[in-house]
Amino acid sequence: MMDELITAVAHAIISRAEHLTALDQAIGDGDHGHNMKRGMEAVLAELPTLSGKPPGEVLKAAGMQLVMKVGGASGPLFGTLAMELGKALPPDPDRNDLANALALAVAGVAARGKSERGQKTMLDVLIPVEQALSGGQSSAQIKAVALAAAEATIAIKATRGRASFLGDRSIGHMDPGSYSSALIIATICDKMDTSA
Ligand code: ADP
Ligand code: MG
Numbered sequence: 001m002m003d004e005l006i007t008a009v010a011h012a013i014i015s016r017a018e019h020l021t022a023l024d025q026a027i028g029d030g031d032h033g034h035n036m037k038r039g040m041e042a043v044l045a046e047l048p049t050l051s052g053k054p055p056g057e058v059l060k061a062a063g064m065q066l067v068m069k070v071g072g073a074s075g076p077l078f079g080t081l082a083m084e085l086g087k088a089l090p091p092d093p094d095r096n097d098l099a100n101a102l103a104l105a106v107a108g109v110a111a112r113g114k115s116e117r118g119q120k121t122m123l124d125v126l127i128p129v130e131q132a133l134s135g136g137q138s139s140a141q142i143k144a145v146a147l148a149a150a151e152a153t154i155a156i157k158a159t160r161g162r163a164s165f166l167g168d169r170s171i172g173h174m175d176p177g178s179y180s181s182a183l184i185i186a187t188i189c190d191k192m193d194t195s196a
Pocket of ligand 2: 028
């Protein structure tokens with residue numbers, strides 16, 4: 001189940017790599033799609049060695065691949081998200097376990113990035129998603145929250161990451177890491193919907 005989920009996420013990101021790069025060209029250095037694609041390819045290559053392992057172990061291993069293989073800010077941050085999620089997940093997680101684990105993982109990203117909500121980063125998607133999950137919203141609702149939160153980064157002025165160098169000129173563009181976060185969440189929500 002976890003490897004199916006990770007495979008779906010990896011393909012969702014890889015197939016949108018060009019769009020993610022275009023978003024980063026507008027307010028960053030244009031490598032976000034490339035970084036994420038590379039990371040997801042490394043994760044896909046690792047998956048066969050992880051079959052039969054508990055979901056938390058699979059996530060931890062995937063996160064380590066992202067940290068090791070991806071340059072840029074996003075590798076360590078998405079890697080931390082996956083590793084912390086993996087550490088916090090019990091072997092057979094229920095919805096509450098998932099909500100608690102996501103809260104810890106998002107806090108781990110914020111600590112690693114020295115960042116918080118409102119700075120035009122992936123946290124602007126991950127924090128509302130975490131709140132929607134712990135608030136009991138359905139998969140379809142959480143997916144909508146994630147996509148709307150990525151859209152909402154267009155209006156934010158960046159104060160963390162490379163886009164912050166642009167100051168006010170970062171306004172009017174979607175944050176690339178927020179969009180990849182929303183893609184990841186949307187893919188997971190779609191999968192949860194069909195397997196429920
Ligand atoms: P780089 O910025 O090193 O070129 P990427 O382009 O791969 O790395 O990733 C950029 C994304 O990383 C941003 O769109 C943002 O969402 C996220 N990001 C950057 N810095 C931080 C931070 N300090 N905290 C949280 N997210 C961040
Ligand atoms: Mg970049």
